[in-house]
Amino acid sequence: MSGRGKAADEPSSHSLETAARKRSRSLAALGYTKPQTYEELRAVLSSGTVHFPKRLRQVAIFLWQHPSEVALGTIAQVAEQAGVQPSTLVRFAQIFGYSGFSDFQLLFKDRMKGSWPDPQGSPDKAGEPNVDLHFLNGMVGACQASLGRIGNNFDIAAFETMVDHLAAAELIYVIGSKRAFPVTTYLSLTLSQQGVRNVLVDNVGSTALDQVGCITPRDAVLAVSFSPYNSITPDLVAVAHERKARILAITDSTFSPLVKLSDTWLEVVEQDFGGFRSLAASLAVGMALVHGVVARRTD
Amino acid sequence: MSGRGKAADEPSSHSLETAARKRSRSLAALGYTKPQTYEELRAVLSSGTVHFPKRLRQVAIFLWQHPSEVALGTIAQVAEQAGVQPSTLVRFAQIFGYSGFSDFQLLFKDRMKGSWPDPQGSPDKAGEPNVDLHFLNGMVGACQASLGRIGNNFDIAAFETMVDHLAAAELIYVIGSKRAFPVTTYLSLTLSQQGVRNVLVDNVGSTALDQVGCITPRDAVLAVSFSPYNSITPDLVAVAHERKARILAITDSTFSPLVKLSDTWLEVVEQDFGGFRSLAASLAVGMALVHGVVARRTD
DNA sequence: GCTGTTTTCGAATGATATTTCTATTTTTTG
DNA sequence: CAAAAAATAGAAATATCATTCGAAAACAGC
Structure with a gap:
């Protein structure tokens, strides 16, 4: 200023x-x-x-x-x-x-400039007298904002490509740590429930590197990673990349180390509130991926 | 300025x-x-x-x-x-x-703040010609509906009680399986990041029963479970209940087996779309719990 | 493992923005 | 119409901000 x-x-x-x-x-x-x-x-x-x-x-x-x-x-x-x-x-x-x-x-x-937000739908909530309630509302707001961004700015072409690759894969490896781990666990669970064989690389027993060492060119890797990109996910994906598997990534900016390793990637930006980040958008996109894969395979 | x-x-x-x-x-x-x-x-x-x-x-x-x-x-x-x-x-x-x-x-x-003008894409995508996009929008809708229900019908008193118990606990055990597992992993991660000691009962190595066997009356259990209630979560919680720990539950109906075991419980109903259930509301409530506990402990 | 380069940090500096204060103008009231 | 009160404009004072610069740290190349 x-x-x-x-x-x-x-x-x-x-x-x-x-x-x-x-x-x-x-x-x-x-x-x-x-x-x-x-x-x-x-x-x-x-x-x-x-x-x-x-x-x-x-x-x-x-x-x-x-x-x-x-x-x-x-x-x-x-x-x-x-x-x-x-x-x-x-x-x-x-x-x-x-x-x-x-x-x-x-x-x-x-x-x-010139873009002033519309009068909020919630008719002022009686001033939110409770501090915990205030945080909860903020968190809900962050989730809804994250979900809202999917509506616009969604790269449907990249999404379709990802689904095609995943559907064609012999075995799907799901990789993600820290914040992304809840997303990958849900992905792995729903894939399995839908009869799609997959491996959740969860690094229990520190066996992750050995697991990705078994990847073949016929497999696909679905990797999820958010900033700060300081987990082992990029290292694991790099190995998978060397082993010539298809790499599909969900991440939150072009600066993610996953971007240059992946065949196709989707940008999903999660909003945070008070330092707690939403996962709503990533989960929704993840479910859509699973649904898409199942639909392709049962055609 | x-x-x-x-x-x-x-x-x-x-x-x-x-x-x-x-x-x-x-x-x-x-x-x-x-x-x-x-x-x-x-x-x-x-x-x-x-x-x-x-x-x-x-x-x-x-x-x-x-x-x-x-x-x-x-x-x-x-x-x-x-x-x-x-x-x-x-x-x-x-x-x-x-x-x-x-x-x-x-x-x-x-x-x-937070209202950044969207790049004004085509407003309604010409009636969703794409089947994958249709599912994605449905999933987003399910998430938003789930989040919306929190706004109304939220038992703030029960929430406060849960936060009090969790903040007072010596050690927090986080329990949840299947669909609830992504929620518990995120809960455990954020609790740890905030410096709140906790144990994620993930049943790796089938050690869950042994883990809950160590619970003392000074501990608290945060259990998450959704219908159908056919996981091992109720069994584990029952053990914790016998061992006289405080039981706090997030579940989706009064018919949940967790309800009669728990000191306080919150109802969070997740909507589903095409058989895929949202987790957005549970995650938001979970983050609010973590935030509340941290706030109580740092007072 | 060393050397030269790039990058980062943190304090000092120069510039701007915000606020306070007072003289002046406008309005109100008897 | 005159006097008092209120409102305003403008300048001075002060706090904060943005920028620069030199030293330290990290990095890359040999």
């Missing part, structure tokens, strides 16, 4: 050098021009041609998933939520050719 | 007088309390009971008509667009009981 006056000016002779040097290893070298709209930015981020180091990737993931926080917050607030230093945000913006964070933030503000 | 630190503090003895004098001819005298949400503010404005002088009326009209500008802009930008001085905006906010503009602006930001 501040420091815009000087920032908008042409750089002085000294900072010109600095800026030029920095930009040389930035997007200009890659033939990109400064994104003028939020959609352009999103396109550049998802193109996969830019590879960020850890902290900058963290920034990319955060603003991919929480654009409204970026639009509404100050640099300090955004930095704290994203878990980085404020200066990291400035660096990120400058890599894209902006003079600083404020300049960069305008993208998000412009995108948001 | 700035100057919030001091503003949030209690007014000093000098400004206390000033503020009190001002507030005496403000809304407090009219029996209004400081609006906590944008909706409340809007209600007050539209009630017609408040009569503003020229400039303040100008402000009221502007933020009625351009809420998103107020949320996104700085006080200077808003003031210019509204055609008033920045200090007028501060006065306006203070009349409503806020410490200043920043404080007041939070109403607008909060209202806007």
Whole structure:
């Protein structure tokens, strides 16, 4: 919000050098021009041609998933939520050719401007006097928001491809840890209940690597992973990839390490509330996958 | 965006007088309390009971008509667009009981938060020509219906009791199988992440009975079970009951065998679609439980 | 395992935004 | 119509923010 006056000016002779040097290893070298709209930015981020180091990737993931926080917050607030230093945000913006964070933030503000949320359906709930009830409502809201996003932005083509591959597979390996584990357990359960043979790679007894070591090219892997991507899932999927199995992924951004390993992937972004993330959308998509596989196989 | 630190503090003895004098001819005298949400503010404005002088009326009209500008802009930008001085905006906010503009602006930001404009895809997908998409939408509908039922018919008293018992427990045993297992895995994971010690009774190695054999009266059992109630969950809970632990249950009808074994129980009814049941509501309630326990323990 | 480079962190700095205060104008009231 | 009260505008003061820069840490290449 501040420091815009000087920032908008042409750089002085000294900072010109600095800026030029920095930009040389930035997007200009890659033939990109400064994104003028939020959609352009999103396109550049998802193109996969830019590879960020850890902290900058963290920034990319955060603003991919929480654009409204970026639009509404100050640099300090955004930095704290994203878990980085404020200066990291400035660096990120400058890599894209902006003079600083404020300049960069305008993208998000412009995108948001004019779109005022409709009067909420719930007629004010008598002010939610109870703190626990407030949290519950927030959590329900997060679930519904996650589910709502499926309605729009759903890549039905990728979904169909995934179903085809899964239906054609000899054996389906289901992989996911931490937050994704509830999703994979339900997937495995419903697949089995529908008569689709599958292996849940749950790493009980630390046998996961041995399990994926048995994968053949005729098998398919259904992997689920959410940010932060610090579980063993990518390692396991990498092995499966080497063994030439089909890799199908459900994940929450293009920055997931699963994306470059997978034949087809679906983006499912879960909202969180108070640090607790919803799983509603992933489960719904997962059930749809199971249903689709069963339908293909019984045709 | 700035100057919030001091503003949030209690007014000093000098400004206390000033503020009190001002507030005496403000809304407090009219029996209004400081609006906590944008909706409340809007209600007050539209009630017609408040009569503003020229400039303040100008402000009221502007933020009625351009809420998103107020949320996104700085006080200077808003003031210019509204055609008033920045200090007028501060006065306006203070009349409503806020410490200043920043404080007041939070109403607008909060209202806007989380509502990111969707990329406006085709509104209704031409009647779902795709069978897979139809199922997915049905599944999403089932999830939303399940979540919707929480809003109404939620036994908040039972919920509070459950949280109290869980918070008081020495060790929490989480039990659930089949369909309920994804819920219990997520419960166990989030409890652990929040530093609440717990045991997930997952029956790996068929050790579940031995595990529950270690339960003491100071422990609590959080059991999840859905119909048909043909899993081993009731058996395990029965053992825990004999061992005089507190039993807290999430289940989907009064006919559940868990009901007569448990000290307190919550009814969460999940809808199904095409034989695939949603877990969204149970997960949301589960997260709320975890949140509640953490809140109780950190008091 | 070392060296040169890239990346990150954190404090210092310069700039902006918000608020307070006072003189002036407008409105109300006797 | 005059005097008092209220409201406003504008400037000064203060708190916060965004940015820069140098040092430390992490990383990659040899």
